[in-house]
Amino acid sequence: xxxxxxxxxxxxxxxxxxxxxxxxxxxxxxxxxxxxxxxxxxxxxxxxxxxxxxxxxxxxxxxxxxxxxxxxxxxxxxxxxxxxxxxxxxx
Amino acid sequence: xxxxxxxxxxxxxxxxxxxxxxxxxxxxxxxxxxxxxxxxxxxxxxxxxxxxxxxxxxxxxxxxxxxxxxxxxxxxxxxxxxxxxxxxxxxxxxxxxxxxxxxxxxxxxxxxxxxxxxxxxxxxxxxxxxxxxxxxxxxxxxxxxxxxxxxxxxxxxxxxxxxxxxxxxxxxxxxxxxxxxxxxxxxxxxxxxxxxxxxxxxxxxxxxxxxxxxxxxxxxxxxxxxxxxxxxxxxxxxxxxxxxxxxxxxxxxxxxxxxxxxxxxxxxxxxxxxxxxxxxxxxxxxxxxxxxxxxxxxxxxxxxxxxxxxxxxxxxxxxxxxxxxxxxxxxxxxxxxxxxxxxxxxxxxxxxxxxxxxxxxxxxxxxxxxxxxxxxxxxxxxxxxxxxxxxxxxxxxxxxxxxxxxxxxxxxxxxxxxxxxxxxxxx
Numbered sequence: 051x052x053x054x055x056x057x058x059x060x061x062x063x064x065x066x067x068x069x070x071x072x073x074x075x076x077x078x079x080x081x082x083x084x085x086x087x088x089x090x091x092x093x094x095x096x097x098x099x100x101x102x103x104x105x106x107x108x109x110x111x112x113x114x115x116x117x118x119x120x121x122x123x124x125x126x127x128x129x130x131x132x133x134x135x136x137x138x139x140x141x
Numbered sequence: 142x143x144x145x146x147x148x149x150x151x152x153x154x155x156x157x158x159x160x161x162x163x164x165x166x167x168x169x170x171x172x173x174x175x176x177x178x179x180x181x182x183x184x185x186x187x188x189x190x191x192x193x194x195x196x197x198x199x200x201x202x203x204x205x206x207x208x209x210x211x212x213x214x215x216x217x218x219x220x221x222x223x224x225x226x227x228x229x230x231x232x233x234x235x236x237x238x239x240x241x242x243x244x245x246x247x248x249x250x251x252x253x254x255x256x257x258x259x260x261x262x263x264x265x266x267x268x269x270x271x272x273x274x275x276x277x278x279x280x281x282x283x284x285x286x287x288x289x290x291x292x293x294x295x296x297x298x299x300x301x302x303x304x305x306x307x308x309x310x311x312x313x314x315x316x317x318x319x320x321x322x323x324x325x326x327x328x329x330x331x332x333x334x335x336x337x338x339x340x341x342x343x344x345x346x347x348x349x350x351x352x353x354x355x356x357x358x359x360x361x362x363x364x365x366x367x368x369x370x371x372x373x374x375x376x377x378x379x380x381x382x383x384x385x386x387x388x389x390x391x392x393x394x395x396x397x398x399x400x401x402x403x404x405x406x407x408x409x410x411x412x413x414x415x416x417x418x419x420x421x422x423x424x425x426x427x428x429x430x431x432x433x434x435x436x437x438x439x440x441x442x443x444x445x446x447x448x449x450x451x452x453x454x455x456x457x458x459x460x461x462x463x464x465x466x467x468x469x470x471x472x473x474x475x476x477x478x479x480x481x482x483x484x485x486x487x488x489x490x491x492x493x494x495x496x497x498x499x500x501x502x503x504x505x506x507x508x509x510x511x512x513x514x515x516x517x518x519x520x521x522x523x524x525x526x527x528x529x530x531x532x533x534x535x536x537x538x539x540x541x542x543x544x545x546x547x548x549x550x551x552x553x554x555x556x557x558x559x560x561x562x563x564x565x566x567x568x
């Protein structure tokens with residue numbers, strides 16, 4: 051099961067991840083990804099072991115406590131208007 | 142070395158203590174992914190250059206309540222992704238114990254600040270070795286606690302299932318005392334555990350009785366000959382002090398680096414989705430559509446290593462590849478956990494060189510990401526198995542510091558500190 055990682059594959063995953071890349075980055079990543087993904091092939095030989103589930107639910111009473119003020123929540127936003135974030139256009 | 146040349150800090154500013162306590166008069170530097178209310182917290186990333194947290198991490202409150210004075214925020218690999226502190230958007234940090242070399246990473250600024258005396262102790266975070274590697278490279282002590290011992294509330298996440306905040310300090314005792322202050326359950330972090338660890342600071346001076354230390358062959362094979370020799374000298378000194386040394390095998394750690402990178406990158410791709418340029422970070426502009434704006438913000442805000450990991454994590458989780466990469470990495474993690482648990486029925490602690498290589502010359506490692514990932518071979522198994530580990534200096538090779546890593550069973554911090562103190566006295 052060998053995968054060839056070409057520029058098109060890198061463009062596709064960059065689009066899924068919502069990260070623009072320039073052409074130089076695409077070329078560099080294609081070569082590196084192929085090598086890195088090939089190294090992950092050692093995982094094919096890992097045995098499946100019985101493992102005990104260590105997860106447990108952690109519960110707390112649902113009590114109202116103080117949160118951030120609207121001003122604090124907006125303080126780091128690049129753009130705001132009338133107490134709201136300005137996001138990109140939809141549609 | 143002058144502090145300005147070192148570049149250990151991204152932001153130098155004092156935060157005063159809230160009370161008097163065991164850390165009164167102690168100065169503490171914080172890795173810049175630990176939130177400080179009102180003081181910018183960048184994660185070493187251009188995207189958070191101007192980000193000022195509206196709240197304080199639990200560890201910061203605990204330090205201040207114990208009397209500590211915060212002296213600044215330290216340089217780090219961007220979002221913790223690196224082994225050299227060279228992926229920071231705020232320049233490289235020099236190694237005060239080996240000028241011209243990297244301080245290790247990703248908590249390189251914290252280790253350098255402590256090694257240069259710019260702070261008495263520092264906090265770092267360790268996702269795959271990011272406290273222990275810089276501790277080893279800078280010749281200081283670093284502790285990665287058991288998963289769940291220290292609250293991650295206010296730690297800007299890279300890979301939640303792997304990371305813990307922990308101390309770096311010149312001595313085992315100082316590191317242990319700081320860990321004692323920051324440890325403990327926190328209602329703001331549901332993964333914290335309520336387990337008493339005992340008096341950690343006092344433990345540094347206590348001699349552990351009938352200590353059996355196991356040495357996994359797999360964690361020695363990739364170490365350079367000079368590091369192995371240094372390590373074996375230190376182990377011989379422990380044997381002279383009454384420790385029983387046992388060689389053993391831990392085959393599950395062979396694929397640990399690959400399992401670690403698949404899991405860490407996958408978690409990173411999800412965690413870093415929050416940096417969309419709307420609520421914080423570099424904005425992508427409101428005129429474009431959502432996807433274009435988001436993609437532009439991240440192109441501008443993230444450096445190459447962060448993009449590499451976000452993309453590879455997205456790939457490993459994408460349809461058709463999830464079972465092959467992510468699921469197999471989780472199988473490897475379960476195998477590693479099981480093997481460590483089995484070994485701890487036979488021995489009290491495990492020991493290895495912290496790093497298989499000496500500190501890189503600055504600029505030496507970044508060209509080949511895969512080769513750099515291999516440098517984490519001895520540290521990542523600990524995070525995958527949720528275990529505590531400590532790195533303690535064991536001298537130097539050609540003037541470059543070498544560290545020994547001690548690994549303990551879950552919540553065995555006290556025994557680790559005792560053994561760390563023993564190493565300190567023995568070498």
